[in-house]
Amino acid sequence: MTSFKPSGNFVFLAGMLIALGAGWVGFPYAIYRTRPQPVNFSHKVHAEKAGTKCEDCHAFREDGTYAGLPTLDKCSACHAAPMGTTAAEKAFIEQYVTPNREPRWASYARQPENVYFSHVTHVKTAGMKCETCHGNTGATDSLRPYQEDRISGYSRDIWGRPLANAAFRSEGGMRMDDCVACHRRQGLEHSCLDCHK
């Protein structure tokens, strides 16, 4: 049996192809840490059956500041007892409502500390719709897993161009490029300090 003697070009090419494969297929998975949301929450059910609007739960405070994610108090107002018989509902009541424990939601849209984003300015002053940035999140039936960059700690939704990973698709435009593009379209691109502090 003759032994396989690859040429130098072949070895070089093999190394290159393996690196390309690892870089384009493996790396986009490896760079992100994935964790599920604590509760299988359905925006769709709440919007369609309960008739809630975005601002019913993601409210502005009296002073105009944005309260962000609702706390358990808000959920408990309706879910003091199970509403339905689904496993997700039962788990939510047992794990969070009954022991009065706040769910540790992972916010897809949370910007890093060096960014200042004002919901009031965008929603109240500019009259933008939630969907402009958050996409169709309000119509989804379940929460997708939260993905966090292992090095920077940023949510996958807020920074960087999409890598070659078809399995993941951002729901809206909350990356810096999206912000810049929109500000540019509106003629509101003034300075880095508009958003960065």
Place this chain on the structure above:
Amino acid sequence: MNTSRRKILQFMGGSAVGALFTPVPWRLITDAALWSENWPGVPVPVRGESRTGFTNCSLCTAGCAVRARLIGEQPVALAGVPGHPVSRGALCPFGLTGHHLPYHPARVKSGPVKEAWAAVADAIAKGDRIAVLDLRPGRTASWTYRRAMAAIRNGAYIVPPRPLGPATAVNLAAAKTVLSFGAPLLEGWGTPGNVIALRDGFRLIQVDAVESRTAALADLWVAINPGTETELALGISNVLSGGASGINPARAASATGVSEQQIAELARELTGNGPAVVLDAAGSSAVLALNTLIGAPGRTLVTRRETPVPEAWKKAAPATELAEIPERSVRVLLIDESAPGEYIPWGEIRKKLAANPVVIAFAWSRAGYGRYAQYVLPAAVYPETLEDIPPAIDAVAPVFRMTVPLQAPPAGMVNPGEFIATATGLPRGDALRERSDAIHKSGRGALAAMPDGKLTPVKEMKPEDLWKALNAGGYWMDTPDEKAAPPRLALAGPEAGPVEAASFPLVAILTEARGSAAPASPLMSKLYQESNLRLGPGRAALHPATAKAYGIEEGARATLETAQGRRDIFVILDSAVPPGSVKVASGPGVLDICATGERARVVPA
């Protein structure tokens, strides 16, 4: 297949080339950069519901009203208060970033308190000369120091030079012409909100060697040769006095680069478009003396009454300027630089110290007198402090407002007033509350309460309500004393003659002529430096032609030398700096060796 070293290297080479065409290296570089912006050492505000708090900024005597956004007990954003009757919503970049200061990397966090205490107690027991140098006189703490120094056998209370006098205020509202010699009138002088509000009422003539921001915004910028402000003032003085004082305008024109005709025109403006006032960033007697010639005292320079104090406090040591203290007389010197104030060059202070002196500095960092003190005691920094702020130079009536803590100071901070009062045996008490009660007892003035600045006469308030409102950022202001005698300017004799130009061919221009050791947010400084809006510490700017003449290139390290000493600098080139001069970032180290107008040289490292 045989695995040879060559094959491994070929494989690795292929992998490296392949990797370059993937997102891996680029993403790792980007992520590492992002990580460095948010690394664990960066203070991160807590998450939670925000609330609003009010205080007054104590970074300078403007004392601008501040609205703070607080998450829990931590301020996360500061802004001005638009409805405020005096500061009118203004807040400078220092004030806007004041909440960064507790995290300043140069902060002193501990100090030899017991040893300092023992040194002071020993000096009191022996009857040695003890002095307090108060860099920000006029506060309630200043009265504590004065009372403390009166309570011991050999105490003295020292204040920085006050060329306009101890209680003189500039009445900008009455001025129709302001002749400013380098005073940063439109970039932080007095109370910025008040100055901007009054700006349309006066013509501003800015005398400056460089086109400062004030010069750019003035009605007229008189560009003079660097370091010749005194000559110009003496030339104007000569015209105003009909030749009785000053120097011949032709000689002044030759020295300053300002034409004889313009010197005469400036003199005419001061008298013809009055009332006028002459201001000087450096506090030069020759410049300020013009005020006497144009009749400013009593009109644009007025005497401001003292904010009421309890009767019992009035048995206090007098305020003595440093120049009046005998040389080699002070055995123990306590320096309060916890509140930013005027910086006095160390060489002038050292002359007053006896042999084997003890110097104790109460400071937020070692960058100021901490470099010379045996004991540096850590002091709280704004916005952790609770104290009142003395009136600004443009406050014509007494005022009283406090900077109230927006967050608690860390453990181990020393309050200079408490330290000195306790060491000298002053009875314990809440001096600020006593001052508030004295104001109430006087029945004078009104209080502007936060958040809307609504004015309530003190007569209509209870003492508790006044105290409560002051602790919520309130601002008490009196009415001007119409019967007060015009101020007498405390002008010194002629300044020292110029140093020989051959040895020191350049003229120094400091970014802040009488700069203080005021802390600045390192983040703000970084932004300003990167955008070339502000010279960073240890930097100096030269005109490209000047730099070329001395063989210095952009970014070079060099030494700034004056007759007083030397300091390492980092040189940048700026064509806006006049040839033959060097613009230097102000700061304690520079102020020790150099003042605006001082002769200097830059030697390449």
